[in-house]
Amino acid sequence: MTTLFYIAGAVAIIATIMVVTRSQLVHALLYLVISLFAVAVVFFTLGAPFDAALEVIVYAGAIMMLFVFAVMLLDVRAQKPPRMPRSAWAGPVILIAVLLAELVYGITLHDHALAGGSVGPTQVSAALFGPYVLGVELASMLLLAALIGARHVAAEPTGAAAGEADAGTTGPEEAPEVPPAPEGVQG
């Protein structure tokens, strides 16, 4: 298990570095999927098989699917934004490296072994719907708010769309009270 942990951790770190350094957006997203799979293996070796399964299903499945759909909708191939100049990010990166070194040093001051053993879905579910049931309710409300908010934000401002097409003014005040679309179709 220890060997599996280190191998999967190394894969996760390498894949995440590739996410940050690839300039092709789709390549970066594919490396992100690899990184999430590697973290799922790490969860499994830590004795959290339920979270490993959810990592694959929700993160690598649902969330990455959203990313890929956004890439399809946006036609990102047309223009790639240029990289930020090195002078802009070298300073923050050096400072954050110093902080990371401090954090790693602080972590290594005291070491503990993990408890070992595996905490299965039964115990997780008992905790989730026992003492944490209020959090589950709040998470459901958060997801509902995100659903409605995403639908409202991404909705085409139908009244203004035709006007924008010929006027060409996608100014800062696009559709202040114009969009009458989002109220009837909330179902």
Place this chain on the structure above:
Amino acid sequence: MATVSLNSGLILAAILFVIGFVGLITRRNLIVVLACIEIMLNAAGLAFVVAGARWGRADGQVMFLFVLAMAAAEVAVGLALAIRFRQALGRLDIDAADEMRG
């Protein structure tokens, strides 16, 4: 069975978090910025799971579930904003939205 030490897991979470943060400040593509936020949230969830495994309790995994729900909500709203961003400004460069000159 030899188990992983607590330090290894926490250091892995810290390294992943910092890589995500570096990507957040060095990339200008809005989609990649959102992906880097996902990496950082995932690293935070990893730290929760490691801490839960330290005591052999389920609480860390429950916290990871909440992080997961929050990440899903965040990415839904974030990608909707990216679509509107592209429609309003014509590109995905986050420097296109510097009209407030922050």
